[in-house]
C-alpha cells in the first residue's frame with residue numbers, strides 16, 4: 001500500500017512526463033477496442049453481402065487488429081523508454097536516499113499498475129463511445145446495417161483490456177530488467193554524460209536504399225493486380241523497411257555531408273540545425289518513419305475507400321452491362337427441357353415489366369455458340385493454358401475470353417446484313433489487338449471487319465473478344481484446329497449448347513426494377529441467372545458503404561496514432577533542446593533568432609514525413625488503381641484526384657496537429 | 671587608462687510568480703572597471719554575484735540604475751539588438767561550461783562568429799591563432815564528451831574570446847574544476863590579462879581571486895569592500911582576501927549574535 005501511495009504521489013509530481021505516457025496508453029487501448037470491435041462485427045457490418053465477402057472482411061480485419069497489437073507493443077515500448085529516460089535522475093536520487101533495487105522495482109511496478117488501471121478504464125470508455133458514436137453518426141449516414149452492437153460488445157473490450165494489461169506486464173518486466181542492469185550512480189552519470197555523435201550506419205543505409213528501390217520497383221512493376229497481390233505485400237514490407245532504415249541512417253548521412261560543405265554549414269540558419277539534426281535523427285528517425293508509414297496508410301485507406309464508394313456506378317456497370325439481363329432457355333434451345341417459346345418469354349417479361357411500371361426501351365438477344373479462353377497470338381491462336389495465367393505480372397496480355405458467334409446470329413442481333421467469305425471473320429476485342437488475320441491450326445482466317453461487341457462484363461483480369469464466323473461448319477473446323485483431340489460428338493454437343501442471353505434497357509424507379517427482377521426470377525418463364533443493375537447497385541452500395549465506414553474509422557485511428565507520435569516527439573525533443581537553446585541565448589542568439597531556428601528545424605522534421613508519405617502514396621497509386629480495376633473502376637483521373645484531395649485534407653489535419661503539439665515544445669523550451 | 675565598464679546605483683529586484691515577496695538581489699551597486707583590468711568579485715552564496723554578471727551581460731535588465739559598457743548605455747539597446755551586442759562586445763564563461771554537445775570543439779568555438787556571419791577563412795584564421803594559446807590545437811575535431819572538465823572550460827574560454835570581446839565575464843569558471851586544472855585556467859586568465867584582456871570574474875575561491883588586480887566584495891546586494899593588489903605578491907594578496915572574508919562573515923555573525931541577544935532579553 002505504501003508503494004501505491006508513493007507511486008500516486010510520483011505520478012502527480014511528474015505530470016509533465018506521466019501525462020503523455022497515460023495519453024499514449026489510453027489511446028492504444030482505444031485503438032485496440034475499435035479495431036477488435038471492427039473485427040468482431042465485420043460480418044455484421046457486411047451482413048448485406050455474401051458469406052464470402054463476410055469471411056474475407058473478417059479475415060482482413062483479423063490481420064488489421066494483429067497489426068494494431070504489434071503497433072501497440074512498439075509504441076508502448078517507446079513511451080516507456082521515454083518515461084525511464086526522463087526519470088533516471090529521480091530514480092537515482094531515490095536509490096541514493098536508501099531505496100534498494102527491490103523497493104525501486106516495487107515502486108515502478110505500482111506506478112505502472114496505476115497507469116494500467118487508468119488507461120484501460122479510460123480507453124474502454126472512450127473507445128466504446130468513439131466506436132458507438134461514429135457508428136451511429138457515420139454508419140447510419142452511409143447505410144451500414146442497423147441491428148448490431150458495434151462498440152458496445154463486451155467481448156472486444158475485454159480482449160483489448162487483456163492485451164493492454166499484457167503489454168503493461170511486459171513494461172514491468174522491461175523496467176525490472178533496466179533497474180537490474182543500471183547501478184544508481186551509473187544512472188546519474190548516464191544523465192550528465194554528453195551525447196555521442198552518431199556514426200553513419202553504412203549497412204543500414206545500404207539496406208534502406210536497396211529495400212526502398214526494390215519496393216518501389218515491385219510496386220510499379222506489378223502490372224497485374226490479381227496474380228500478384230502477394231508481391232504487393234512484399235513491396236509494402238520492403239518500403240516500410242526502407243523508410244525506417246533511411247530515416248535512421250540516411251538522414252545522418254545527408255546531414256554529415258552537409259556539414260562537410262563549409263560554406264553551407266557555417267551560416268547561422270544552417271549551423272545549429274545541421275548539428276542538431278545529426279543528433280536528433282538517431283533519436284527521432286524511427287518516430288518520423290512511423291509517422292510516414294501511418295500517414296501513407298491513412299492516405300491509401302481513405303483514398304481507396306472513397307474511390308470505391310464513389311465508384312459504385314462504375315462497379316455496377318462493369319458487372320451489369322445492361323439494366324436487366326438473363327439467360328434464356330426456350331424451345332429454341334435444342335436440349336432445353338421447357339415448353340416456353342421465345343415469343344412467350346418475351347411477352348411474359350414485358351407483362352411483368354408493365355405491372356411494375358417499368359418501360360423496356362430496348363431489347364437485345366445474343367446467341368453465343370461457345371466461349372473459349374484463348375491466347376490470341378500473332379502467329380497462332382491457341383487455347384489458353386495455365387502458363388498463360390501464371391505470369392509474374394499476371395495473365396498474359398493476349399489472353400482473352402472469346403465468344404464465338406455465327407454470322408446469322410450476329411446479323412440478327414445487330415440488325416445488319418454483313419456478309420463474309422468462307423475464310424472471313426469479324427473480330428472485336430477489349431484489348432488493343434490489331435490483327436488482320438488469325439491462324440487456327442493451318443487455317444488462315446482474314447479479318448474482314450470489326451464487330452460490335454454485345455454487352456460484355458468487364459470483371460476479369462483478362463480481355464474479352466468476339467469472333468464471328470460464317471456458319472456452324474466453319475466454327476466446328478476452327479474448334480477442331482484448336483483442340484484436335486476433341487471427338488466429333490463432343491464437338492457437336494459443345495456447339496449445340498449455344499447460350500442465348502437477353503439484355504434489356506429499362507426506364508423506371510430502381511425499387512420497381514428490383515421488384516420486376518424478383519418477379520421474373522420467381523416466375524417460370526425460361527429466364528435463368530436474372531441480373532438487375534438496380535439490384536446490384538443497391539448491394540454494391542451497401543458493400544462499399546461498409547468499406548468506407550471502416551476506412552474512415554481506421555483512418556481516424558491512424559491519424560490519432562500520428563498525433564500521438566508527434567506529441568511524443570515534441571515533448572522528448574523539447575526536453576532535450578531546452579538546455580541547448582538556453583546556452584545559445586547566453587552565447588548571443590536573440591529570442592527571435594532562437595525561435596526562428598526552432599521553427600526551421602521543426603518545419604524540416606514536419607515536412608519530411610508528409611513529403612515522403614506523398615511519394616509513397618504516389619508510388620502505390622498505380623497498383624491500387626489496378627486493384628480498383630478488378631472492381632470495375634477504370635477511371636485513373638478520378639482516383640488521382642481523390643488521392644490528391646485526401647492528401648490535401650490530411651496535410652491540413654497534420655498542420656493542425658503539428659501546431660497544437662509545437663505549443664507543447666515551445667512551452668518546454670522557453 | 672579608460673573606463674570600460676561603469677555601473678551606477680544598480681538595483682535588481684526579482685518578483686517570483688507564485689510568491690508575492692520580492693527578492694532584492696542587488697540593492698545599490700556602483701563600480702567601474704578600467705580597460706585592461708582583472709577584477710574578481712567575491713561574496714557568499716545568494717549575495718547577488720551572478721545577478722550582477724547577468725545584468726552586465728545584458729541577459730537581464732536592472733530594476734534601477736544604469737550600466738555603461740564602453741560608452742553604450744545598456745538600457746538603450748532594444749531587446750532585439752541585445753543578443754547581437756552581447757556577442758560582439760562580451761565573452762562569457764560559465765561554471766558548468768555550457769558547451770553544445772552536438773558541436774565539436776571547433777564548431778563550439780566559432781559559434782558566436784557564425785552567428786555574426788563571419789566568413790569561413792576568417793574563422794579558421796582566428797581559431798588557428800587562439801587554439802594553441804589555450805592548448806586546444808589538437809582537440810579541434812573532438813566532441814565535448816571526449817574532453818576533460820579543464821579542457822571543456824578552455825573550449826568555453828576560447829568561445830568567449832574568439833570575438834575579441836572588450837570584456838570577458840566569468841561566473842565561477844573554476845567552480846567545477848579540481849585544483850590543478852583550476853590553477854591552469856587561472857594562469858591562462860592571467861596571461862590573457864597580460865596581453866590586455868579586461869576580465870571580470872565571479873569566484874568563491876580566495877585563491878582564484880588572488881590572481882586578480884582588484885577584488886570586490888558583495889554582501890546583501892551591496893558593495894561591501896574592495897581590495898587592490900598593488901605591489902603585493904599573490905600570497906600576500908591571498909592573506910588579505912582571507913582576512914576580509916573572515917571580517918565579512920564575522921560582521922554577519924555579530925548581527926546574528928545581536929539578534930540572539932535581543933531574543934534572550
Ligand SMILES: Nc1ncnc2c1ncn2[C@@H]1O[C@H](COP(=O)(O)OP(=O)(O)OP(=O)(O)O)[C@@H](O)[C@H]1O
Nearest residue numbers: 684685686693695714715716717718719720721722
Ligand atoms: N531568476 C530569479 N528569480 C528570482 N530570484 C532570483 C533569480 N535569480 C536569482 N534570484 C535570487 O537573487 C538572489 C541572488 O542570486 P544570485 O544568483 O545572484 O546569487 P550568487 O551570489 O550568484 O550566489 P551563488 O554564489 O550561490 O551563485 C538570491 O536570493 C536568489 O534566490
Ligand SMILES: [Mg+2]
Nearest residue numbers: 719720721841
Ligand atoms: Mg552565482
